[in-house]
Amino acid sequence: MLVEIQEKTKNLNCYSLIEYLVNDHFKGKTIVSASLRARSIVVLQMLADIDPATPIVFCHAGTIYPESVEYKQFIIDKLGLTDIREPQKRESDTMPGDRDHVEWLKASYNGVLGTVKTAMHLNKSLDGFECWISAVYHNAVGRSQINRIDVEGKVLRINPLLNWTREEVDKFLQAHSLPPHKLAPRDPVYPKNENDQQLPFYGY
Numbered sequence: 570m571l572v573e574i575q576e577k578t579k580n581l582n583c584y585s586l587i588e589y590l591v592n593d594h595f596k597g598k599t600i601v602s603a604s605l606r607a608r609s610i611v612v613l614q615m616l617a618d619i620d621p622a623t624p625i626v627f628c629h630a631g632t633i634y635p636e637s638v639e640y641k642q643f644i645i646d647k648l649g650l651t652d653i654r655e656p657q658k659r660e661s662d663t664m665p666g667d668r669d670h671v672e673w674l675k676a677s678y679n680g681v682l683g684t685v686k687t688a689m690h691l692n693k694s695l696d697g698f699e700c701w702i703s704a705v706y707h708n709a710v711g712r713s714q715i716n717r718i719d720v721e722g723k724v725l726r727i728n729p730l731l732n733w734t735r736e737e738v739d740k741f742l743q744a745h746s747l748p749p750h751k752l753a754p755r756d757p758v759y760p761k762n763e764n765d766q767q768l769p770f771y772g773y
Contacts, residue, residue, distance in 0.1 A: 571720050578718065583729045586717070587612070587702065588619045590727060595700035600624045602672050602691060604705045605640055605750050607773045608730050611741050612704040615729075617648035624652045624698075628689045628705050630674030631767030634758070636751045647747075660690040668722035670695050675707040676767040677757035684757070685767060695724055702727045707770065735773050 574594065578586050591599050601616060603609045603625050616623050627641065645653055663669050672689040686707075695701055701724045717731045730738075742749065750771035752758045758768045 571718065571725065574725065575716070575718050583612075583733070584615050584619075586727070587615050587729055590700050590702070591616070591620050591623055595725075598698055599700040599702060600626065600695060600698040601702040602626045602628055602689075602694075602705050604628055604674070604707065605637060605644070605771055606706050607738050607742060607749055607753065608706040608733065609704045610644060610747055610749075611733070611738055612702065612729055613644060613648055613650065614741070614745050614747060616702075617650060621649045622651045624654055625650060626654045626656060626691060626694045628656060628672050628674060628691075629769060630687050630689075630707070631676040631769040632761075632765045634752065634761070637769075637771075640750050644747075654694065656689060656691060657693040660693050661688075662692060664692050664696050664723075666723065667692065667696075670701070670721060670724070670726075672703065672705040673707055674705065674769070676769050684770075687767060698724060700725050700727065702729060704729065706730070706773075738773060 578589060581589060601612070601623055603613055604627065613625070616625070629637065670691045672691060674687045674689050675684050676687065677684055701721070703726050717728050719726050753771040756770045756772040758771070
């Protein structure tokens with residue numbers, strides 16, 4: 570199946586790839602993991618145009634600031650997304666016959682230079698789906714996967730923006746009147762109080 574889908578989609582742009590997966594080959598069997606970073610918002614806009622009822626699991630590292638709650642709701646309302654989910658309890662439990670599915674979330678640690686990565690397991694969230702559009706994008710551009718489409722256990726893992734540059738992301742967001750997260754210009758976000766530990770990144 571992997572070779573067949575790679576062959577059918579090798580010449581498709583990002584939008585057409587997502588449309589093919591969501592509306593054709595994996596209709597009703599596709600789920601998306603997303604964050605509030607710019608590349609993730611690009612994917613969400615495309616999904617909103619293709620099928621706003623596609624299930625979306627929002628993943629977040631570190632402290633959840635009020636700005637994040639506000640921005641997330643703004644994106645949901647603006648794009649008309651209708652199936653928003655949170656990671657489930659005991660997500661680290663690998664499902665029978667499958668493998669561990671992880672998004673790595675990047676954060677700074679209490680304002681210190683350097684970053685830490687938190688494993689966000691999505692095993693229960695992905696159970697029953699066949700196609701996983703992985704759009705959290707906490708890794709460097711082009712570093713999270715070698716191929717746009719890979720087999721990962723029982724699902725195909727899709728990296729739709731694999732080769733997109735920062736300039737392409739900026740152009741897309743501007744064309745769709747999508748502002749970045751308010752805290753993105755200040756990545757990494759330094760502590761607002763002494764209780765803050767892992768501090769999320771909101772940029773690209």
